[in-house]
Amino acid sequence: MKQEFKASIKRALNDANLTGALGKFSEAYKVNRTKAYEGIDFEELRGRIAEAKSAAACHLDEVAETFRKNAEALGAKVFLTSDPEEVKQYILKVARDNGVKNVVKSKSMATEEIHLNKALVEQGISVAETDLGEWIIQLAGQTPSHMVMPAIHMTKEEVADIFSKEVNERLDTDIPRLVKVARNELRPKFLEADMGISGGNIAVAETGSIVLVTNEGNARLVTTLPRIHVALIGVEKLVEKFETVVPILDALPRSATAQLLTSYVSIITGPTQNDDGSTKELHIILMDNQRTQMAKDPKFKQALQCIRCGSCLNVCPIFRLVGGHVFGKVYTGGIGTILTAWFDELKKSEEIQGLCIQCGNCTQVCPGKLDIPEMIMEIRRRLVLEKGQPLVQKAIFSVVNNRKLFHGMLRAASVAGKPFTSGKFIRHLPLFLSELTDGRSLPAIAEKPFRDLYAGIQQPKGKEKAVFYAGCLIDFAYPETGVALVKLLNKAGIEVVFPEEQTCCGAPALYSGAYEVAAQNAADNITALLEQDAQYVVSACPTCTVALAHDFAKTLEAVGRTEWLDKAKQLAEKTVDLATLVKHLVDEGRLSFQEGAELGKITYHDSCHLKRTLKVSEQPRELLQQAGYQVEEMFECDMCCGMGGSYSMKLPEISAPILKRKLKNIKETGAPLVAMDCPGCVLQISGGFDQDGAAVRVKHTAELLAERLKD
Amino acid sequence: MYEQFKARAVGVGAEVHRVGTCSDAVEFVLSFLKQEGVTDTAGSYAVWAKGPFLEAAGQESLAGIPGLGFEVTRERAAQAKVGISDMSFAVADTGSLVQDQAAPDQRLASALTGIHIALVPSANIVADKAALFARINPKNSRYIAFITGPSRTADIERVLTIGVHGPERLIILFVDELGGEKK
């Protein structure tokens, strides 16, 4: 990572206003959004949006053509182009032909995308952004930091300063007063402008309509007062049918600002009259700029389902720390990373793609049903394909692909690390190997890995068998979790099998974009785990479970090793996480806990992969309650702890504040004990408490449950 | 549905009233103008955009009211304290008003003025967007406008502030007689 980029992260983190504003906003947003969606079936709603937008994306050419035909029949002029340069030339020509001197704009990300203002100003045309936030950043000479709230990073003091300069008068920081100043300053600009430029939230092919959504009412003025209206619309805003406007209007304001509807929605269908009786000139520019290419790419086609609501930013733990000026270019956050990679170029996303910690918060709220972390992983993969893996990483991964060597090194680390270990400080395996090369402190590796302990446990021989997939962390750092798992399953009469040949699940390689390495890991594990004829393959690490149940097939397919797909599917079908399996056994009456115990308060941390990819959150809570604990929910229980594997090493400055927040939320419950179902989270959170000094015990649910089994 | 609409509209900062007849509505508007000190002499005035209501109520009967004009130009609208216009539909679940505003004076009177008084037939309250979309059609209306509460922004420090480019107050007056339905 470049020095400059690291510096920009540091600046953002030190900007108390930025992190404060974003932090506070994201907390309030969560509550308000839930309220705005009350009584609405969000899954059904976003299903409809995704379907309609995806259908349009499947034949963009035709849909754009239908739009053109219908809008032109009404008297609009429609210009379709793939080239941002042509967009600018077109608008400049319209301006020249009509002697345009003053332009007013209503918020449009597409114009930001092509840097339109600069082109206009260079031709001597004055341009005023009229959305308050956009106007503020225009005056400040900045770029927007959020798709919906462009000036969220600024304080009222800064705004007062900027406005004071503009009106040549010392203004104080009274916000309603500042808003009045903006109204008064912009009013004459609206009345004088010869051309209004807007974006468009939806373009309806069937009717040739464009839909504009605003709160301030500036879009109404921009499309009413100037005699020329130019609407610049990305082709992804096209939908086929007028009826699709309904679900989008249902979701967009709720997701963007937790409103049921924005103050104003305008549906413009063809030119209207000006107030002097003449007919307005209406130009609609449908801009492609890589969108058709995106639609043709099976991995990125879904990106065209985005309705630009910005809710993915509002819930992103990274965005709320560093904001839009670090995390994106024109479009910010996770979705911004993807759009930058396409609309700008892949290379431009190289640094920002690394900011995504893959927590999946954004996928849960996205009304367009985009899987943002998956697309970011794909960007990573393509960057690696293009540029190759960094040498150090390559060396590590070559070790990871050689199980014997890899495990040998892990064992050696336990010995080598001893003199330096204090407590149980450790980094996510196998990335600690890179620390070996850095000469940094070594992780605490268990003296005896799980695989050695397993040999000493007598197994019940019954009909039912479960293959245990330990994963590196449990095997080499937290063998006690593995022992607890075995105890639980044995108690239910299940024989636990531990294939020695199992190796790293490939997640570290996969999340670094090293697909070939991950695919080899997948193949080795499939062979090892399917050798035994067992009912279940069980894991107590959600990242591993996701690898077995979801990633193996995808990875193998991505690198073209399709001969493995059948087996990958077989493995996926058998794979289950421990909490789900234990819950099932308890429900069947095959496992029970000691009765009558009152063990006091406990709080539960949801691990990203378990909660969002595997959709498991109730089971562990119910089990802990059944075992005698009283579960006290923490604030933001399902917010990432900042672990993210190698993330915590590459971006410790971001990982640390995320962890700090997590620790605070845990402490505030007053519970002396926190449970979780991921050894990675155990590592991160116990490491955090180790430094923090608070007397909170951190445990994997498996261990807590195993302790409470009925004899 | 009226009650639901009212709760939602008030929730976003609109003021909601209901009268029986067109003449009651005229009376409401005139007493409001008086209360707001709208008179020609002080340079404080109101613009009333031509539409179904004026046709039903008879514009002539309103001629000669000080401070009230029916010529809606951009200059007059931009300076006017009050703008009066029709809205055709009220959407109960979001508290929104909807109207074909293809005629620019309808937009000027409701977008540039400080206070917007919207006259709505009581019978035209629909439950939600789905019901509304069954009744509007872009083929017949070139500028369909939705208005939900007054103009708002939260662009400075996320503090909600009313009235940036559009009206600061939205006063909704349901008129039973216009849409036929009795109270």
Ligand code: SF4
């Ligand atoms: S990706 Fe989803 S959540 Fe993010 S802006 Fe687009 S639609 Fe909204």
Ligand code: SF4
């Ligand atoms: S996966 Fe998490 S970190 Fe990545 S963009 Fe989404 S919310 Fe942000």
